[in-house]
Amino acid sequence: MTDQRQQDSLSSDPPWLIYGLGRSGRGVARFLHGEGLAAEWLDANPGAEDQALMQELGFQPGSLDRRYQTVVAAPGVPIDHPDLLALQSSGAEIIGEVALAARQRPGVTLVGVTGTAGKGGTTTLTAQLLRAAGVNALEGGNIDPPLLDVIDRCEVAVVELSSFQLERIAGTRFPVAIITNLGIDHLDRHGSVENYHAAKLHIADGQQPGDVLLLPPAMQLQGEHLRGLLALPQARHFDPARLALSDGTPLLDPAELPSGIHPANAAAAVLATEAALLVLGREVPDLAGRLTQALRQARPLGGRFEEVGRWRGVQFIEDSIATRTLAVQSALEHARPPIVWVVGGRDKGAELAPLRETAQGRVRQVVAFGEDGPRFAAELGLPSDIITAQDGMAAMQAAVAQAMTHLPEGRGTVLLAPIGTSFDLYRNYQERGAAFRQAVQEWTAAQPAPGDRP
Known part of the structure; x- marks a missing residue:
């Protein structure tokens, strides 16, 4: 009060x-x-x-x-x-709610995270690392829970920010801000890539001297008037290929990260954690050791490139929220080939050409379902199967079963990275992800145990 x-x-x-x-x-x-x-x-x-x-x-x-x-x-x-x-x-x-929270609780340090893909995973990982460093940190915002539900229970709020939210932050200060990447999304709302990127860049509007803005190593911005962001004195780049503190102290090899933790998210989260500690004026003994241990134990955000099952050498990866080109491309790059790629849903305008390139030599088969799945499959130009079931659960059960017919040697990945939104057959991406998990559990439970005769 x-x-x-x-x-x-x-x-x-x-x-x-x-x-x-x-x-x-x-x-x-x-x-x-x-x-x-x-x-x-x-x-x-x-x-x-x-x-x-x-x-x-x-x-x-x-x-x-x-x-x-x-x-x-x-x-x-x-x-x-x-x-x-x-x-x-x-x-x-x-x-918006973020500006309301910032005005009413000026004593809470805000770490802002935005981007076309990876912002949810980076948000939750940053909060995990801060807690490992002894900070009372909670995540919220565009992910559950809303920021206003956590603002009174933490000293640092790590806030996932959508472009919609960033249109209404009214100069809110984020002493530490992360832009994970910038691609193409929400053109139906913003009208152009330039406007979409401009909305994302509002995250830096309220920053002051001494604040930190973390950017990917190569970020291309649409519109010459936006390029000044890269020249801001607070701008620093994180390196997905190297997990280290800002002074170069190494933590761990990115290959050692748990399944579902993206190296780029981890690199940004490490530097954001270090920057937030400086804002708080807090020295943490053996920070490198604490963060290394926390990274080894990190938990991925549900619905983001998460292993939800395994059969022999086949991984089942759920990335139900992957509806943006960058997010789908990342999933394809990090899944272990050969990949059977499950796609479908309602088209939201994702670019498919970059996905065709990434899939070459990695994707063995596409299994398509839902409203625009057949069109995705046709435009991707890869070998494909079409699932015609119009019930969400039945469609996912059929997709998983069909996918496994293409991995008879018992190795590879069945990847749900759907491209389309969930609103054709499901209420939201979480429900779609849950259907995939259930279908995987049912399929694996029905397989004979090793040594059993068929």
């Missing part, structure tokens, strides 16, 4: 407006209620859970005819939504 001076400065007359409920809006509502602030809400299609929470908190529906001082908009609402433009023209400031 804020003190009285903060409470007075956060006028509840006019009330705050929560625009867009769902996961983010519920977090905002709980936080504002905990601060003792009055709020109203607007949502074009509120779910039953949302309405029940608003009623429980005593928050009433708002109106576009009412004047608000601050509107906290959900990330999924476009920045140029007519309602938001109307509210803004009437004098309201439009912010």
